[in-house]
Amino acid sequence: MQTLKICDVGLQPDTSHAFHSMLKIVAGRSKAAWQVAGIEHADVLFASSEGDGSTFAAWGATGKPVVLVIDDRSSWPPAPFVLRHPFRVMQLLSVLDDVADLLAASPGRERGDPSRWSAAESLRALMPQSGNAAWHVTRTPLGEEVWLGHGLVRAAARTIARLRAGELELAAFHPTGTSPPADAPAIAACDFAWYVGLSGPARLAPWLFADVAYRLRRWPDFGRLGVNTGMLELCAMSTVRAWTPAALVEASGQPAADVHRFLAAASLAGLLVANGSEQAPALLARGRVQSGWDRFLGGLRRHLGLAA
Amino acid sequence: MSGVEAGEFKIVFTGPMGAGKTTAIAAISEGEPVRTEVENTDRVAHAKESTTVGFDFGRITLADGSVVRLYGTPGQVRYRFMWDILGRGAAGVIVLLDASAPGALVQLDVFVDAFIPHVAHGALVVGVGRTDVPNAPSTDAFAARLDARGIVAPVLSVDVRRQGDVMMLVRTLVCILGSHTAHGVPA
Amino acid sequence: MSKVRPAKLSRELARKVLEGYGEVAGVQCAVLFSSDGFEIASHAADAAASARLAAIGSSLAALGTALAGEAGLGDFERTTIESNGGAVTIMRVGSSRSMSLAVVAGKDAVLGQLLWATQRCCQALAKLLDP
Ligand SMILES: Nc1nc2c(ncn2[C@@H]2O[C@H](COP(=O)(O)OP(=O)(O)OP(=O)(O)O)[C@@H](O)[C@H]2O)c(=O)[nH]1
Numbered sequence: 156m157q158t159l160k161i162c163d164v165g166l167q168p169d170t171s172h173a174f175h176s177m178l179k180i181v182a183g184r185s186k187a188a189w190q191v192a193g194i195e196h197a198d199v200l201f202a203s204s205e206g207d208g209s210t211f212a213a214w215g216a217t218g219k220p221v222v223l224v225i226d227d228r229s230s231w232p233p234a235p236f237v238l239r240h241p242f243r244v245m246q247l248l249s250v251l252d253d254v255a256d257l258l259a260a261s262p263g264r265e266r267g268d269p270s271r272w273s274a275a276e277s278l279r280a281l282m283p284q285s286g287n288a289a290w291h292v293t294r295t296p297l298g299e300e301v302w303l304g305h306g307l308v309r310a311a312a313r314t315i316a317r318l319r320a321g322e323l324e325l326a327a328f329h330p331t332g333t334s335p336p337a338d339a340p341a342i343a344a345c346d347f348a349w350y351v352g353l354s355g356p357a358r359l360a361p362w363l364f365a366d367v368a369y370r371l372r373r374w375p376d377f378g379r380l381g382v383n384t385g386m387l388e389l390c391a392m393s394t395v396r397a398w399t400p401a402a403l404v405e406a407s408g409q410p411a412a413d414v415h416r417f418l419a420a421a422s423l424a425g426l427l428v429a430n431g432s433e434q435a436p437a438l439l440a441r442g443r444v445q446s447g448w449d450r451f452l453g454g455l456r457r458h459l460g461l462a463a
Numbered sequence: 464m465s466g467v468e469a470g471e472f473k474i475v476f477t478g479p480m481g482a483g484k485t486t487a488i489a490a491i492s493e494g495e496p497v498r499t500e501v502e503n504t505d506r507v508a509h510a511k512e513s514t515t516v517g518f519d520f521g522r523i524t525l526a527d528g529s530v531v532r533l534y535g536t537p538g539q540v541r542y543r544f545m546w547d548i549l550g551r552g553a554a555g556v557i558v559l560l561d562a563s564a565p566g567a568l569v570q571l572d573v574f575v576d577a578f579i580p581h582v583a584h585g586a587l588v589v590g591v592g593r594t595d596v597p598n599a600p601s602t603d604a605f606a607a608r609l610d611a612r613g614i615v616a617p618v619l620s621v622d623v624r625r626q627g628d629v630m631m632l633v634r635t636l637v638c639i640l641g642s643h644t645a646h647g648v649p650a
Numbered sequence: 651m652s653k654v655r656p657a658k659l660s661r662e663l664a665r666k667v668l669e670g671y672g673e674v675a676g677v678q679c680a681v682l683f684s685s686d687g688f689e690i691a692s693h694a695a696d697a698a699a700s701a702r703l704a705a706i707g708s709s710l711a712a713l714g715t716a717l718a719g720e721a722g723l724g725d726f727e728r729t730t731i732e733s734n735g736g737a738v739t740i741m742r743v744g745s746s747r748s749m750s751l752a753v754v755a756g757k758d759a760v761l762g763q764l765l766w767a768t769q770r771c772c773q774a775l776a777k778l779l780d781p
């Protein structure tokens with residue numbers, strides 16, 4: 156049986172009291188052994204829906220599930236694990252078992268590990284077959300489902316918007332026999348992969364090597380994905396020649412975290428190649444630098460809001 | 464020669480009829496651009512009322528007073544002589560395409576072939592409009608077409624009626640120019 | 651939709667006018683073209699040459715229009731390119747902006763005579779347009 160750590164935050168005193176006494180009753184009946192823990196070690200958050208937003212945001216970034224406790228005045232939130240206060244033991248047991256099922260079904264997740272590459276790693280394994288008909292699913296920390304299959308990723312529009320903004324941390328995908336709602340908004344799987352890479356941890360992705368030089372074999376479609384000038388620079392540099400991650404950080408003058416996320420995004424989207432693994436582009440390498448050129452280009456770059 | 468000293472830094476917008484060259488230059492040029500549009504009498508080729516037969520000309524002035532010239536070419540192959548005149552000495556070329564037009568992928572080849580001889584520093588950027596039209600090829604299809612020819616150039620979906628999209632094309636071009644200057648392999 | 655060529659103009663009549671004009675001393679060939687560069691009628695020029703002349707001529711006419719407009723001089727009327735081998739004149743036909751005539755003349759042509767004759771020819775063509 157798996158042991159799971161749970162942390163309660165922001166509950167009213169009577170709710171908190173009920174929760175702790177019920178946990179004792181649940182022991183031995185639940186699919187998991189539940190231990191109360193501090194928030195930094197917890198696998199699951201047990202929180203009042205009225206709770207402090209910054210706690211939710213910090214928890215959200217961990218990709219772990221949350222059980223929301225609402226009071227009798229609140230309307231039902233769009234989250235998978237919800238209890239209305241006051242709740243019975245059997246209701247608590249049922250929710251905890253659902254959470255235990257979810258966590259058991261995602262063996263790839265690195266619980267308590269701050270590196271959080273679980274979604275990206277599972278995506279890496281799934282991308283080559285992402286065009287297949289079988290669906291895989293994962294959840295956001297708030298329990299919204301994200302589906303991968305048929306070359307697409309389907310999720311609620313608001314979930315996709317948060318992903319595009321780099322605000323979402325996802326758990327690993329796992330196979331499912333069910334399908335997403337047919338009308339769920341979709342984006343291309345490779346676009347999704349790009350966003351997952353950009354919202355990953357600051358350090359170099361575990362599947363990339365510090366001593367290998369990488370270059371772009373193709374540009375991402377920034378018209379579709381959105382762009383900032385930093386990324387344009389990194390792309391331009393990485394099509395001219397291959398760079399080790401450290402050399403790219405050095406030459407671009409950009410924060411290592413940004414460069415690492417760019418590399419993770421490009422590799423997940425299938426745009427990055429290790430130098431030598433493919434023929435370098437033969438074309439367009441004619442140099443033609445003149446005096447005055449650098450100064451002029453500098454002026455133009457400033458005009459366009461690019462670093463000079 | 465890119466002729467920076469001669470004040471000839473120019474970016475050329477090209478691509479087939481109706482791709483949006485005139486629209487793009489008007490979107491980012493300071494002041495009214497020079498246009499040479501006349502009535503389009505070939506409504507089979509394109510339903511729009513007017514078409515460029517000379518060139519479009521706009522400009523962007525930088526803080527230090529130097530000027531970037533923006534030229535738009537005619538789109539029809541019969542104006543090929545104009546493509547060569549305008550392409551000569553270009554610092555960079557932006558090829559615009561309408562994904563919903565028949566033969567858009569072939570048009571990419573036509574314009575890449577025509578302008579590659581003028582492009583140094585890898586300064587080629589492709590902007591594709593109307594990729595959201597049902598059955599229109601995606602930007603990936605255009606990029607694959609370039610891959611097949613060993614060309615690594617950005618293919619960006621754009622709506623050239625939006626100034627921000629056109630500026631993204633120009634920024635991308637300038638980033639490429641900067642990278643080739645700073646990090647490129649010398650000839 | 652098909653090409654919206656000026657419906658009233660008969661290509662055959664236009665060709666006849668150009669033929670008569672071809673008698674002018676020094677004239678090597680003449681092409682009547684639409685403002686967007688399609689040949690409408692020609693004299694003494696093969697198909698490929700007249701297609702190219704039509705395209706280049708339409709660019710020049712459009713550039714002339716842009717230049718005259720820029721200088722605040724009103725509409726484009728004509729332009730002549732002189733070179734050591736002869737001269738090319740592009741002249742607007744009638745008051746509409748829909749077509750122009752390009753004439754190529756050799757060294758033996760007298761420019762004044764050529765322009766006068768070209769003007770006459772354009773007037774004749776304009777009559778065909780608007781009888
Ligand atoms: N719906 C839609 N319309 C667009 C888009 N991009 C451009 N257009 C329209 O397409 C037309 C393009 O016309 P022009 O700018 O004259 O095209 P051009 O490339 O200069 O054409 P030629 O001079 O004839 O070669 C304009 O009417 C634009 O408003 C787009 O992404 N979506």
Ligand SMILES: [Mg+2]
Nearest residue numbers: 484485514515
């Ligand atoms: Mg135009």
